[in-house]
Amino acid sequence: MRIELKREGGIAFLPGLNRPRTFELGDLPPAQAEAITRSVHAASFFQQPSVVGTASKGAADQTRYTLTVEVGGEGAEGGRRHTVQLLEPVQDPHLHALLELLKQAERDLRREAARPHG
Template sequence: MSRDSVRIQLSQEGGLAAFPGLARPRSVELGELPAEQAEAIEQGLRDARFHELPSVVEGSGPRGADQRQYTLTVEEGARRHSVKLVEPVEDPHLRELLSLVRRATRRRGGHWN
């Protein structure tokens, strides 16, 4: 995976105090991140086997209208894979990946689409 060609987009829906205008997707280019942070995200993608995941990963907890959902999209050249994660995110690798990406888009300010 060439870091310079990897773009990650994260969007969030739902939750108790969801504001539609604040839920716009945020994205970050791995090549723009500090090396340590980019490496952690790359490792997180491998550990979660992200490109092998189905399009929706749901937790086994109770479903509700206020349930938060994240859509994580990874673009690498012409390759693109999106996964919707429905809370609770039970897989520890996916939880860690989501945390790393949220931190990266928050810290960098992300690019608004």
């Protein structure tokens, strides 16, 4: 399974944080990958509409997340791909949990990258 997380909006345009980040679940620690996979299913991600949440009138500086989940292989969901845009605040508890897991994975990767090599 591959997941892309793209962030838009927020109080500033920060080019480094606005770049989409792709997670190959196979490259993540197994426990984290499993938690994310479970969360994708718990959220019924492939049944979600393409936009979740509504922008309220006069709102500003809110973040918008675009999640794309792609499933490879021959399984029941093999070859499927779906994109959902989440507007803050994310009310659906399962989608919220999925987003938090991805943000955590992103933070872990960032911390790892910041660590000196060798």
